[in-house]
Amino acid sequence: MNNRRSKFLAAPYALWAAGFILIPLGMIFYYGFTARKGGFTLDNITAIAEPGNMKALILSLILSLISTIICFILAYPLAWILANMKFGKGSFVIIIFILPMWMNFLLRTLAWQSLLEKNGVINTILSFFHLPALKIINTPYAIVLGMVYNFLPFMVLPIYNALEKIDDNIINAAKDLGANRMQTFSRIIFPLSIPGVISGITMVFVPALTTFVISDLLGGGKILLIGNIIEKEFTQDGNWNSGSGLSFVLMIFIIISMILTAKYDTSKEESAP
Amino acid sequence: MKQWTALLLLAVITALLTGCGRKTGPNGEVIVYNWGEYIDPDVLVMFEEETGISVIYDEFETNEIMYPKIENGASLYDVVCPSDYMIEKMIQNELLAEINFDHIPNIKNIDSQYLIQSREFDPDNKYSVPFCFGTVGILYNKTMVDSPIDSWDILWDERYKDNILMQDSVRDAFMVALKRLGYSMNSTDETQLQQAKESLIVQKALTQAYVVDQVRDKMIGNEAAIGVIYSGEAIYTKSENNDLEYVIPKEGTNIWIDSWVIPKNAPNKENAEKFINFLCRADIALKNFEYITYSTPNAAARALITDDEIRSNPVAFPDFTQYDNLETYRYLGEDATYQYNALWKEVKSY
Incomplete structure (x- = not known):
């Protein structure tokens, strides 16, 4: 009875998943393996090896990896501080922290554009103090900045959640047994926060890898990431087949990265006593 | 066709979501598919x-987004407003119906030079x-350049490194490079296209950014000295920043024309013709021109413009006979389009 009812409750989501996840995925799969003039082909998949596409993919991987690392370095101490705050205070800071996320993602990125521009806000202030101008707009640095800014909360929140859940008694036990602060952190706290770190990494790395808005707005259209190439296939070239093929390849890369991180996750858990 | 089933599915879903609550006027309806921000809503x-025909209005962002929808016939439209080369492609692929001009007497208002x-x-x-x-021409800031500009060469001038804004679209970028080299902007010659690509790669180092609509705001905000822009934006930018000047380079450029067409499978062809005829009426065309500021080919509407400076503005209404190197984009066929896209990708990812 109970089982049947829960199945019934899942029906709306099953419908949703079929209509907006499975069918679109099937369509991408279908287009990806179909030639423009019809018939099966692998050309859309192997197109990833073309120099332009390959370069964009590698650049995307590098930039999203850098952004993920920077996000992690910034987020972990922050999450640690927040988790150690007294309850009310910590959640207040969290709200402050996610407040910008209540604004539209596009608007926030556009704001960075006008901040970084040649005659933008930052350079106006710098020139007022006779300091040299900041010239990072339309370079990969600006794109990394945009990624870190936009995706940082997605790293902080899961790590904060994981750290907050750690029972104080476990930490006290470690101290009782003679572990110093460094050992407590590396042997107890960090391993226990790994699940949060993993989901943080996924939540930053995947959107960073597929973004095309950030690179378009902050890269001045001069830096093509794989997301830009796919977007152009659909909107400018009208080539759905090639766009789907490349999306498919990108999905494979995302799945690989998730498998890698998940593997790291379990092996850590096993080695932890 | 191959994309048919998939789109049909989407169409069914959209129809389910939007179908209810649609009210049809006493004289039926007309389904319009137009560029975004390309009509005065009051006109609708x-x-x-006036006609008792209700308008169902839908917008697209690029010709390439519009085309597959018409080709698949998944969503039916009565009247669409594509650009020149896309109209040629639609004609070639037999997607368009011949217009019965007996139903469009106001065609007489359209200046013959645009029909030619x-x-x-x-x-x-x-x-x-x-x-x-x-x-398409060059918009430049008088205070930021040394001398008046009359050539596409300025976009390759080292002195303006990081001060140049290029159009982020295949055809417009290649138009600039091909015209500068003295070739046709509809060239499909491999060596000419390679030359154009090489010169665009050289230019990339001098370009501040590839943008589309943002040229307008960046030029108004003095972010760059020179930008490639559509003439329709030129009048507006000058009204916001008086230092800006628009010029058609001496090597020639693109005259683009966006026109109303009727797809073959249009369910309400007669209403579509009524709609086109209505838009060709002088007062309506004027109202629309004042709203969107893109030049109207409607001579009768132009005669009604009260502001002399706009009516006889060579930017808004250039005299085609003064130039012998103006061209309109042609549809180059699937292979050449693919070639252009591939070369442009090489430039962009260089």
Whole structure:
């Protein structure tokens, strides 16, 4: 009875998943393996090896990896501080922290554009103090900045959640047994926060890898990431087949990265006593 | 066709979501598919009131997004407003219906020079009625350049490194490079295209950014000295920043024309013709011009413009006979389009 009812409750989501996840995925799969003039082909998949596409993919991987690392370095101490705050205070800071996320993602990125521009806000202030101008707009640095800014909360929140859940008694036990602060952190706290770190990494790395808005707005259209190439296939070239093929390849890369991180996750858990 | 099933599915879903609550006027309906921000909304209301035909209005962002929808026939439209080369492609692929001009007496308001120019893509003027047109040229800031500009060469001038804004679209970028080299912007010659690509790669180092609509705001904000822009934006930018000047380079440029066409599978062809005829009426065309500021090919509407500076503005209404190197984009066929896209990708990812 109970089982049947829960199945019934899942029906709306099953419908949703079929209509907006499975069918679109099937369509991408279908287009990806179909030639423009019809018939099966692998050309859309192997197109990833073309120099332009390959370069964009590698650049995307590098930039999203850098952004993920920077996000992690910034987020972990922050999450640690927040988790150690007294309850009310910590959640207040969290709200402050996610407040910008209540604004539209596009608007926030556009704001960075006008901040970084040649005659933008930052350079106006710098020139007022006779300091040299900041010239990072339309370079990969600006794109990394945009990624870190936009995706940082997605790293902080899961790590904060994981750290907050750690029972104080476990930490006290470690101290009782003679572990110093460094050992407590590396042997107890960090391993226990790994699940949060993993989901943080996924939540930053995947959107960073597929973004095309950030690179378009902050890269001045001069830096093509794989997301830009796919977007152009659909909107400018009208080539759905090639766009789907490349999306498919990108999905494979995302799945690989998730498998890698998940593997790291379990092996850590096993080695932890 | 192959994309048919998938799109049908989407169409069914959209129909389910939007189908309920649609109210049809006493004289039926007309389904319009137009560029975003490309009509005065009041005009649609006036049309509904005068004719009793209700307007279902839908917008697209690029010709390439519009085309597959018409090709698949998944969503039916009565009247669409594509650009020149896309109209040629639609004619070639037999997607368009011949317009019955007996139902469009107001065609007499359209200046004949635009109908003649339209023959580049619609050889017998059978399928299209010009709606808006313009040129592509250079917008420059008088205070930031040394001398008046009259050539595309300025976009390759080292002195303006990081001060140049290029159009982020294949055809417009290659148009600039091909015209500068003295070739046709509809070239499909491999060596000419390679040369154009090489020069665009050289230019990339000098370019501040590749943008589309943002040229307008960046030029107004003095972010760059020189930008490639559509003439329709030129009048507006000058009104916001008086240092800006628009010029058609001496090597020639693109005259683009966006025209109304009727797809073959249009369910309400007669209403579509009524709609086109309505838009060709002088007062309506004027109202629309004042709203969207893109040049109108409607001579009768132009005569009604009260501001002399706009009516005789060579930027808004250039005299085609003064130039011998103006061209309109042609549809180059699938292979050449693919070649252009591939070369442009090489430039962009260089």
